[in-house]
Every structure is written in C-alpha cells, then in structure tokens.
Amino acid sequence: MRARDLPSAIERFLLSPFSLLLAVAIAFVLNAYSLPLTDVDEGAFSEATREMMARGNLVSPTLNDAPRHDKPILIYWAQAVSVSALGVSEIGFRLPSIVFAVLWMLALYRFCARHADRRTAQVAALVMALSLAVGFVAKAAISDALLNLFIALSMFGIYDYFCAERDGKPAGQTRRLLFYTYGMLGLGFLTKGPVAVFFPLLVSGLFFVSAGAWRAWLRAIFFWPGWLVFLAIVVPWHVAVYLDQGDAFFRGFYLKHNVNRYSNTFEGHGGKWYYYLVVLPFVLMPFFGWLLAIVGKLAGRLRRAPLGTMRGEGLFERFLLIWFVVVFAFFSFSGTQLPHYLLYGCTPVFILLAKYRPDFERRWLAYMPLILFAVVLAALPEILTFAAGKAGKPFEKTLLDGLVVAFSDQARWLLPLLAVAAIGLALWRSLPVWQGLLLAGLLQAVMISAIIAPRVIGVTQGPIREAAQVARDAGGTVVAWRIIMPSFSVYRQAATPTRVPVEGELVLTRTDRQSEVQALLAPGLRMNNLYQKSFVTLARVEREGQP
Structure with a gap:
C-alpha cells in the first residue's frame, strides 16, 4: 500500500464495525476479568450484592451486615443475575457494567443515525467508547454505566418526541414515545433515584421553551398514563423496602445521599465552582482538544437557530448543548463533586464532536491537550519516584514505594509511546485530525488497560485479595x-x-x-x-x- 493511500485505509477501518468491536474489547473488556476489585466503590457494590444473595433478601442490600442506603436496587439485581451465572468473581460483578456501556454506545449510535447520519453515528460511538472516563465506568462494578444508559435513553426519547410533535406525526406515535420515555425515567430512578428524572425534566423544559414548544412540553409533563408507567416501575420495590426496613432507606438515601450530598461535602469529595473546568479535559481525553477545535464552528451553527421557533437549523445542537450545560452547571455548585458526575452530560458532547469533526483545521490546538497528557504519563515513573521521596506518612510512603517498583519494568519505555504517537499523528498533515485522535484513543485505551491499570490496581488492591x-x-x-x-x-x-x-x-x-x-x-x-x-x-x- 502506498503511503498516500494510508489515510483512506484508516478511514475505512474507523468507519467499519471492526473499529467499534476493537474499541469495546480494549476499553471495556481488557483485564476487567482479572484485575482485583477496587475500593471503596467496586468493593462496596459487589459485597452488598454478595450479601444480598447470601441472605436470600433481594430487597434490602447490606454492607458488612449493616444496611446500605447509597443506591436503589436495580444495579444490585443486575449484578446478582450475573454472579448467579458466573460466580463470585471480578467478571461476575463487572459484566453488567460492560453490557450496559455497550448498550449505551449502541443507543447513541442509533440516535445519531436517526438525527444525523451513519458516519456521524460511527464516530460518536468511537469517541464515547475511547473517552477516558467512559472506559473507567464501563469496566467498574458500580451503577454509573447503567445510570448513563437510562439518562441517555430518556433524553433521546425526549428529543424524538419533540421531532414527532414538530413534524405533526400521528398521536399514536407521540404517545408511544412518551410511554417509552417514562419507562426509561422509571428505570433510571430505580438505578440512582431523583437525579435520573431531574435532568431530563429540566433539560426538556428549557429546550422546549426555547423552541417555542412549551405546549408540547406541558402535554408531555401531564401525560398521566406515562406517570402510571413510571410509578409501576418505581413503587413496588419502595413498598417492599419499607415493609422490610421501615423508613430507614428513605431517610438514608433521599435525605442523606441526595439532599445532604448536594448541599454538603461527603467523604472529602468537595470542590470549587471551577472543579469541572479542570476535570473536563481528563474526562474527555484524548478528545478535549477536538472540542476546543470545533467551538467556533458550533457557535456559528447555533447562531443560525433563532429562539422561539420549532423550525430552523441548529435545534439539534441546541438540545445537546442545553443537556451538557445543565449537568455541568448543576454539579459545579454541588457540595460533593466527583469526576464521573460529569458523564451524565457528556453523551451530547460525544455527538457534537462527531458531528463537527475537524479535518485539517486547528490541528495543534486539537492535539496539544493529548500531547501534554501523554507527556505526563511518560514521566509517571519519575513522578512516582519523586513523590515517594517526599512522602512523610508511612501509609503513603508504602503505597508510593510499591508503585515505584511496579513501574520500574518495561513500563518505562512503553509509557512514552503515547506521546511519541500523538506528536507523530499531529505532524502527519495528510491525516484528518479526527482520524488521528481516534487512533490515539485506541492507543490510550491500550495504555490505560494493559499498562497503567494492572500496575496501579495490583499495588493498591492485590494485597487485599x-x-x-x-x-x-x-x-x-x-x-x-x-x-x-x-x-x-x-x-x-x-x-x-x-x-x-x-x-x-x-x-x-x-x-x-x-x-x-x-x-x-x-x-x-x-x-x-x-x-x-x-x-x-x-x-x-x-x-x-x-x-
């Protein structure tokens, strides 16, 4: 193959199903079956599921025999089904997250194919799968992949309903969309409570009002058969847990883990209003520079979508932008802040990146955040050695010394490969920017899953196992x-x-x-x-x- 034909071959690969399969295999599956469960979150979810099965009580999770009120029941049921088939093992507890992340990706693909085109759908799915934070939650035995799936499906149903109303579709079709959306809201609520309903309601209200479609929004909000579907999903377990525990779950989950978590700092996870400005580049890595490169193009598109009309260009982009901004702003002022909270608003970003993928413009701006991140990874062994020398507390010193030893092997020359590749792709001027960044995303996923995660988790969790x-x-x-x-x-x-x-x-x-x-x-x-x-x-x- 001639060198000038290589970009065309890369494009064919990236737009083929094989690239999606490879991305899932590396980012979602690789080493998920062997790495020790991480603490505290993976261990807590997994132990609560194991105890629930051991006690034969599928209503009220416990953790080390104490009631656990952190989350509603759906993720524990999903893990219980998986563990029943695969046994008490890492993959038994993690498989549900892998499956839900794949379903999330497929739902994103189908939504983009309906409202954009299949090329955009393919690129959006790849961006999602290869984003750093998605890779973490996809192979973690926690509830976030499931929650993101239901938030995404709820939002997709809302926009499909908007389009059906705008285009004058038959009443039967709009009703089916509403039934579907309320069903997704109910399943999301059974996964993580009010947050799964709050964002879809707020985003839909802002969007419909901005498009002059507030009457359609009111019809959806007061669609009582949909609320019956929602209640049919949510209420039975709440009644069962009340009969089993009294009001303990309601006080523990709704008051402590929702109201108090937002207004106060929990478990040292506090932050500042600018916290997610700092976190966003890492959540989207290696695609944050891609976002910077398309901001101007996206802003121009939005200016062509006048407020107060259901017609015109840019409505799709407006919906996606409102979705992201609402999530970003809400958690920026939360008393408790964690990086993965931002993922609830990142699905629309994946779509916008794919829709406005850069070809050759603003090349170095698109690559620079990735290059800087890759340079830090390349220097990780030296950073750990320096930190170990400065550590004063015995616990920190022990962990850092272990990490220094873990990264003293072939990782020293493997870690710089991402930086070398990123610089090389940036210099390859005949390769479109979006293609180069997707290739870098595949390499980043390999680096994280095969080199960094085994060493870090081996040191921090191996002795516990x-x-x-x-x-x-x-x-x-x-x-x-x-x-x-x-x-x-x-x-x-x-x-x-x-x-x-x-x-x-x-x-x-x-x-x-x-x-x-x-x-x-x-x-x-x-x-x-x-x-x-x-x-x-x-x-x-x-x-x-x-x-």
Whole structure:
C-alpha cells in the first residue's frame, strides 16, 4: 500500500464495525476479568450484592451486615443475575457494567443515525467508547454505566418526541414515545433515584421553551398514563423496602445521599465552582482538544437557530448543548463533586464532536491537550519516584514505594509511546485530525488497560485479595480495624464487621496501625501476623506465650 493511500485505509477501518468491536474489547473488556476489585466503590457494590444473595433478601442490600442506603436496587439485581451465572468473581460483578456501556454506545449510535447520519453515528460511538472516563465506568462494578444508559435513553426519547410533535406525526406515535420515555425515567430512578428524572425534566423544559414548544412540553409533563408507567416501575420495590426496613432507606438515601450530598461535602469529595473546568479535559481525553477545535464552528451553527421557533437549523445542537450545560452547571455548585458526575452530560458532547469533526483545521490546538497528557504519563515513573521521596506518612510512603517498583519494568519505555504517537499523528498533515485522535484513543485505551491499570490496581488492591484468601483458608471470625476495604469481604465471601478484635479472632488492619490495635487488646493478648504485605496486615489475636 502506498503511503498516500494510508489515510483512506484508516478511514475505512474507523468507519467499519471492526473499529467499534476493537474499541469495546480494549476499553471495556481488557483485564476487567482479572484485575482485583477496587475500593471503596467496586468493593462496596459487589459485597452488598454478595450479601444480598447470601441472605436470600433481594430487597434490602447490606454492607458488612449493616444496611446500605447509597443506591436503589436495580444495579444490585443486575449484578446478582450475573454472579448467579458466573460466580463470585471480578467478571461476575463487572459484566453488567460492560453490557450496559455497550448498550449505551449502541443507543447513541442509533440516535445519531436517526438525527444525523451513519458516519456521524460511527464516530460518536468511537469517541464515547475511547473517552477516558467512559472506559473507567464501563469496566467498574458500580451503577454509573447503567445510570448513563437510562439518562441517555430518556433524553433521546425526549428529543424524538419533540421531532414527532414538530413534524405533526400521528398521536399514536407521540404517545408511544412518551410511554417509552417514562419507562426509561422509571428505570433510571430505580438505578440512582431523583437525579435520573431531574435532568431530563429540566433539560426538556428549557429546550422546549426555547423552541417555542412549551405546549408540547406541558402535554408531555401531564401525560398521566406515562406517570402510571413510571410509578409501576418505581413503587413496588419502595413498598417492599419499607415493609422490610421501615423508613430507614428513605431517610438514608433521599435525605442523606441526595439532599445532604448536594448541599454538603461527603467523604472529602468537595470542590470549587471551577472543579469541572479542570476535570473536563481528563474526562474527555484524548478528545478535549477536538472540542476546543470545533467551538467556533458550533457557535456559528447555533447562531443560525433563532429562539422561539420549532423550525430552523441548529435545534439539534441546541438540545445537546442545553443537556451538557445543565449537568455541568448543576454539579459545579454541588457540595460533593466527583469526576464521573460529569458523564451524565457528556453523551451530547460525544455527538457534537462527531458531528463537527475537524479535518485539517486547528490541528495543534486539537492535539496539544493529548500531547501534554501523554507527556505526563511518560514521566509517571519519575513522578512516582519523586513523590515517594517526599512522602512523610508511612501509609503513603508504602503505597508510593510499591508503585515505584511496579513501574520500574518495561513500563518505562512503553509509557512514552503515547506521546511519541500523538506528536507523530499531529505532524502527519495528510491525516484528518479526527482520524488521528481516534487512533490515539485506541492507543490510550491500550495504555490505560494493559499498562497503567494492572500496575496501579495490583499495588493498591492485590494485597487485599491475597489477604482475603489467607483469611478464608484460616477460617474463624474476622474483623477489621480502621481500614475500609469492602473487597476483602467479597473475596473472603463473608461480612467483615469493624471493631476491636478479641482472643482467637483474625483482624485486618493497615500495617501502620498494627501498634494501635495491639494497644487496644485485652491484657495478655498479642497479634500473630498471618499475612503482611505493603500496607495490609492480617493477624490472629492470641494469648501471649501461646505457640
């Protein structure tokens, strides 16, 4: 093949189904079946599902035998189905997220194909699959892939309803769209509560009013058969959990994890109004520069869409932009801020990037954020070595020393490859920008899934998995002291309460807190270490002088 024909071959590959399959295999699946569950979130969701199945109570999740009110039930049911088929394993708990992420991607593809074209749909699906944050939630045993699927499906149903009203479609078709949308709202609510309904209602209201279609919006809002569908999905489990627990879930979830989480900082996850301005480049990496490159083109398109009319150009883009801005603004003023919250508003960004993909314009602006990110990754071994030398706390020092060793192998020369490739693609002036960035996205996904994640998770979670196996083989009662690692309970397949141990029990604690546990033991008792590695210690409490 001649060099000048290579860009055409790359385009054919990127627009073929094989590129989507490759993106899913690398970003969603690679190593999801083998890497240890991460704490706290993956471990907490997985252990709650395991305990729910072990107790035979499919209504009220618990975590280490204490009620867990963080989320509604749907993700636990999905994980329970998967674990029933695949067993208590990493892939058993993660498979639902992989499946939901693929469905999210396919829904995005179909929506773009309806309202744009198939080339745009293909590129949007690739951008989504290869974005850094999507890759993380797609292979994590948490609820975010499922929630993003239902938020996206709800929003897609809303815009389809708008188009049906605008185009004068038969009443039967608009009613079917409303039934469908309310169904998605109900499933989203059963996944994460009010947030799955709040954003679709607010975004749809702003959009319909801006398009002069407020009457159509009111007809949708007061479509009582749709609300019956919503209630039929949501109410039965809420009644069941009330009968099982009383009002504990309602106080714990709706008051603590919704109202209080928004107004106050939870678990140290506070931020500033500019938090998501800093986070957005990493969430979209390697495509943030792509977004910068198309801002002017997108702004020009929106100026041609006059407010207050259901006709005219730019309505599709306006809907997508309102969707993103509402999510971005809402969480920017939240008391609790986490990077993955922004994903609820990133589906429209994936579509806008695909619709306004740059060919040869603003090339270096499109590539520069990726190059800077890749340079940081290339310097990661040196950064870790420097941080380890500065660490003062024993826990931090132990982790960083472990990471330094983990990245001292072939990773030292593998990590710079992304920076070299990014610079090379930027210099390849005959290759369209969007194609080069998608190729870089595939390489970034390989770098994260095959090089960085195994080393980081191996150091931070590997000892927990090993300690759990030792504890399971040793048998007896196991407790934890000042260490929050729910994945330990998953691997041990038994709940691990937190308290001071007594004679004959095993205790899991951080290595730097072993002396603290010893000081709390009754006189004449000592800790006999069964396992100690990195920051993890597992010991049996025995009588002094006992062999």
